[in-house]
Amino acid sequence: xxxxxxxxxxxxxxxxxxxxxxxxxxxxxxxxxxxxxxxxxxxxxxxxxxxxxxxxxxxxxxxxxxxxxxxxxxxxxxxxxxxxxxxxxxxxxxxxxxxxxxxxxxxxxxxxxxxxxxxxxxxxxxxxxxxxxxxxxxxxxxxxxxxxxxxxxxxxxxxxxxxxxxxxxxxxxxxxxxxxxxxxxxxxxxxxxxxxxxxxxxxxxxxxxxxxxxxxxxxxxxxxxxxxxxxxxxxxxxxxxxxxxxxxxxxxxxxxxxxxxxxxxxxxxxxxxxxxxxxxxxxxxxx
Amino acid sequence: xxxxxxxxxxxxxxxxxxxxxxxxxxxxxxxxxxxxxxxxxxxxxxxxxxxxxxxxxxxxxxxxxxxxxxxxxxxxxxxxxxxxxxxxxxxxxxxxxxxxxxxxxxxxxxxxxxxxxxxxxxxxxxxxxxxxxxxxxxxxxxxxxxxxxxxxxxxxxxxxxxxxxxxxxxxxxxxxxxxxxxxxxxxxxxxxxxxxxxxxxxxxxxxxxxxxxxxxxxxxxxxxxxxxxxxxx
Ligand SMILES: Nc1ncnc2c1ncn2[C@@H]1O[C@H](COP(=O)(O)OP(=O)(O)OP(=O)(O)O)[C@@H](O)[C@H]1O
Ligand SMILES: [Mg+2]
Numbered sequence: 229x230x231x232x233x234x235x236x237x238x239x240x241x242x243x244x245x246x247x248x249x250x251x252x253x254x255x256x257x258x259x260x261x262x263x264x265x266x267x268x269x270x271x272x273x274x275x276x277x278x279x280x281x282x283x284x285x286x287x288x289x290x291x292x293x294x295x296x297x298x299x300x301x302x303x304x305x306x307x308x309x310x311x312x313x314x315x316x317x318x319x320x321x322x323x324x325x326x327x328x329x330x331x332x333x334x335x336x337x338x339x340x341x342x343x344x345x346x347x348x349x350x351x352x353x354x355x356x357x358x359x360x361x362x363x364x365x366x367x368x369x370x371x372x373x374x375x376x377x378x379x380x381x382x383x384x385x386x387x388x389x390x391x392x393x394x395x396x397x398x399x400x401x402x403x404x405x406x407x408x409x410x411x412x413x414x415x416x417x418x419x420x421x422x423x424x425x426x427x428x429x430x431x432x433x434x435x436x437x438x439x440x441x442x443x444x445x446x447x448x449x450x451x452x453x454x455x456x457x458x459x460x461x462x463x464x465x466x467x468x469x470x471x472x473x474x475x476x477x478x479x480x481x482x483x484x485x486x487x488x489x490x491x492x493x494x495x496x497x498x499x500x501x502x503x504x505x506x507x508x509x510x511x512x513x514x515x
Numbered sequence: 516x517x518x519x520x521x522x523x524x525x526x527x528x529x530x531x532x533x534x535x536x537x538x539x540x541x542x543x544x545x546x547x548x549x550x551x552x553x554x555x556x557x558x559x560x561x562x563x564x565x566x567x568x569x570x571x572x573x574x575x576x577x578x579x580x581x582x583x584x585x586x587x588x589x590x591x592x593x594x595x596x597x598x599x600x601x602x603x604x605x606x607x608x609x610x611x612x613x614x615x616x617x618x619x620x621x622x623x624x625x626x627x628x629x630x631x632x633x634x635x636x637x638x639x640x641x642x643x644x645x646x647x648x649x650x651x652x653x654x655x656x657x658x659x660x661x662x663x664x665x666x667x668x669x670x671x672x673x674x675x676x677x678x679x680x681x682x683x684x685x686x687x688x689x690x691x692x693x694x695x696x697x698x699x700x701x702x703x704x705x706x707x708x709x710x711x712x713x714x715x716x717x718x719x720x721x722x723x724x725x726x727x728x729x730x731x732x733x734x735x736x737x738x739x740x741x742x743x744x745x746x747x748x
Contacts, residue, residue: 395608398605398608398612402607405587
């Protein structure tokens with residue numbers, strides 16, 4: 229195993245981890261704030277991918293199509309949130325079943341509209357090549373995905389740490405009732421966070437397409453990884469989602485490369501360790 | 516007409532009938548003390564007023580308007596400030612963010628970051644500290660400052676002296692007297708009887724979810740029977 233092996237897998241792992249962050253950031257914030265375990269978060273990703281690839285096939289610019297995929301997902305997510313979910317915040321079982329049902333409906337909808345064949349998605353023109361440094365090869369698109377995800381992470385951190393809306397959201401995660409008692413319209417914060425979570429996951433669909441491609445069932449494959457991220461990072465923590473995503477991405481890449489027959493198992497080694505020794509996750513608050 | 520008029524409210528937690536027909540009034544520029552043993556429903560009364568646990572029956576009027584069916588954030592924005600039992604300072608927010616959040620209702624008045632820091636100079640050295648890193652006394656200052664930032668006309672204070680050193684309690688007493696001078700109405704729940712009697716203009720004693728005494732705080736100081744029967748001291 230030469231240097232290229234490590235570079236390749238590290239970069240692949242970071243790129244995949246970056247995509248996981250786009251899903252897990254919403255997952256962790258939605259749970260931290262509303263106590264909703266959104267099982268449809270990866271279905272949002274898949275829907276974003278299909279909407280995006282359809283637009284690209286009709287000549288839309290790749291980046292614009294990604295944003296459009298996010299927007300469509302966000303509108304659909306908000307409709308479901310407003311119609312059903314918002315009533316069941318504290319009710320874990322009901323909200324869990326609701327999001328599971330919604331994920332199944334989305335899956336079937338995707339299958340009905342786009343069919344069952346896997347769709348490969350080409351990177352946007354200009355990013356399809358690789359950068360060569362000595363004997364090492366870096367796929368340009370992987371680097372781009374990492375850069376975009378880190379930019380989105382930076383925007384999220386800024387919004388959460390430096391804006392009044394962020395203060396309201398953090399306060400509501402800490403103590404929702406007290407926030408209400410100080411005049412915070414917590415429901416508005418819920419709405420905004422659910423919208424942002426759905427948008428970013430949907431946006432990630434097409435962005436991740438060149439790496440994951442799109443096919444029915446992809447969401448079901450990503451869901452355990454996304455939840456592994458949230459458990460490792462700590463529920464409700466954006467920092468945790470970022471660190472957890474990169475960690476799980478790397479473990480996933482190296483696990484698959486080094487122990488292909490154990491690939492799923494390797495992911496859950498860190499999860500089991502965290503659950504045993506730090507149940508609140510790396511950056512979560514004490515349970 | 517009083518600023519706050521609680522009229523025969525019945526408040527429940529699920530099936531437990533906690534407040535069983537409580538009525539009380541609070542006036543501007545006065546401290547209304549709410550006394551009683553542990554678990555008699557004092558906090559539940561505060562929670563009923565701010566809308567955390569709305570009464571099932573009965574009415575609550577604030578500035579002449581019914582508020583018992585309004586959501587908490589609307590009640591807060593109308594001018595009800597809350598210093599809750601246990602302080603409930605947000606641990607993920609800095610001192611300054613805690614205060615700025617309190618100012619969210621955007622009501623104009625004398626209280627700003629600057630005037631809060633003038634009242635509690637120690638907080639100025641702690642602006643960037645997170646809520647979890649403060650001493651009990653500092654947390655109490657944040658909790659009070661945070662409530663004042665909305666420039667309330669009614670301040671609900673639930674056991675503000677709980678867990679504070681005697682010196683800090685003296686400070687708290689001065690603070691409450693100063694706030695009263697500004698015309699604020701204060702509803703004060705206190706276990707610390709000397710403190711409560713020192714600042715209160717009128718007092719209620721609650722027992723088992725009902726008001727059993729209402730009158731001059733002096734009476735409680737002098738009447739042994741009231742004290743032993745309802746306060747256990
Ligand atoms: N969330 C709740 N669910 C069910 N019962 C509750 C809840 N909170 C309080 N109670 C019960 O309601 C009763 C009144 O509680 P409350 O907190 O109002 O008392 P309190 O007078 O404030 O007491 P303390 O002096 O200890 O603060 C108590 O018997 C308590 O056990
Ligand atoms: Mg109490």
